[in-house]
Amino acid sequence: MRIRVLGSAAGGGFPQWNCNCRNCSGLRRGTLRAQSRTQSSIAVAGTDPAAWALVNASPDILAQLRANPQLQGARAARDTAIAGIVLVDAQIDHTAGLFMLRESPRPLAVWCTDAVAADLTCGNPVFGVLGHYCGIERRPLPLTGEEFAVAGVAGVRWRALTVASKPPPYSPHRGAPVPGDNVALVLTDAASGRSAVYAPGLGAIEPPLWAALESAACVLVDGTFWSDEEMIAQGLSPKRARDMGHLPQSGAGGMLEWLAQLPRATRRILIHVNNTNPILDEDSPERAELARAGVEVACDGLEIAL
Ligand code: MLT
Ligand code: MN
Ligand code: ZN
Numbered sequence: 001m002r003i004r005v006l007g008s009a010a011g012g013g014f015p016q017w018n019c020n021c022r023n024c025s026g027l028r029r030g031t032l033r034a035q036s037r038t039q040s041s042i043a044v045a046g047t048d049p050a051a052w053a054l055v056n057a058s059p060d061i062l063a064q065l066r067a068n069p070q071l072q073g074a075r076a077a078r079d080t081a082i083a084g085i086v087l088v089d090a091q092i093d094h095t096a097g098l099f100m101l102r103e104s105p106r107p108l109a110v111w112c113t114d115a116v117a118a119d120l121t122c123g124n125p126v127f128g129v130l131g132h133y134c135g136i137e138r139r140p141l142p143l144t145g146e147e148f149a150v151a152g153v154a155g156v157r158w159r160a161l162t163v164a165s166k167p168p169p170y171s172p173h174r175g176a177p178v179p180g181d182n183v184a185l186v187l188t189d190a191a192s193g194r195s196a197v198y199a200p201g202l203g204a205i206e207p208p209l210w211a212a213l214e215s216a217a218c219v220l221v222d223g224t225f226w227s228d229e230e231m232i233a234q235g236l237s238p239k240r241a242r243d244m245g246h247l248p249q250s251g252a253g254g255m256l257e258w259l260a261q262l263p264r265a266t267r268r269i270l271i272h273v274n275n276t277n278p279i280l281d282e283d284s285p286e287r288a289e290l291a292r293a294g295v296e297v298a299c300d301g302l303e304i305a306l
Pocket of ligand 3: 015016019021022023024025275276
């Protein structure tokens with residue numbers, strides 16, 4: 001199984017178009033040692049190197065496909081190596097890219113939960129709009145912990161775990177989350193049995209998820225914010241990380257405390273990193289703290305083989 005990080009930033013990307021925070025302006029001016037990043041997505045391949053599952057459809061998908069030519073099968077006049085699409089939630093940064101795939105000659109096969117399908121039908125009617133182009137063939141994403149397969153991507157077993165987070169701001173039930181608004185994905189290589197957990201939006205770590213994290217060879221977890229009040233402290237937004245359904249890295253009960261309890265051999269990677277997060281500055285004390293803790297920061301193009 002191969003996991004390729006297409007986009008490692010949170011919503012807005014890095015730098016964000018209208019942002020002049022220390023990170024975004026430093027990157028633009030060339031005064032900060034940091035890498036630009038596109039919005040949140042990974043691709044997963046099993047035994048067939050030319051068949052990928054796209055996990056989340058980022059607003060930056062066209063740039064991501066250009067940067068990752070293995071996702072263009074090039075076997076026919078119109079082709080793609082994307083066999084199916086899996087969504088972890090209905091947030092804009094994970095779904096706006098679906099519109100960019102409208103030229104598909106076949107309906108897009110999309111695995112998502114009922115809650116996500118409802119938001120993409122009502123609050124933000126992407127599925128209905130795409131019905132006027134390529135169409136969507138929606139496949140259920142079971143919340144009972146049972147395994148599912150993404151048709152066309154052989155050699156990978158998938159499981160979804162409900163996670164505590166938030167539905168998108170446009171969702172009719174933003175203030176009252178339901179199971180299935182957000183999931184973590186457990187990806188297991190069928191041959192080796194080694195697994196990875198992908199959870200870009202994570203408000204809390206509950207026992208079923210913790211069990212999956214403990215038995216994974218690699219975890220790719222919510223790296224959105226370093227601190228709960230990060231955007232407030234920078235004068236950018238009144239929202240706390242936890243209000244947005246993201247567990248901050250630092251502080252009591254934060255992501256770093258959890259990651260420190262994983263087995264020594266586990267590869268720990270933060271993904272879905274917001275542009276305000278000081279870990280993006282490769283010279284920051286926060287980044288040095290991650291290095292001491294053996295925690296990596298995902299970058300676009302990172303590939304993990306399990
Ligand atoms: C999130 O992860 O909280 C959202 O993607 C935020 C957003 O839509 O900008
Ligand atoms: Mn997001
Ligand atoms: Zn910024």
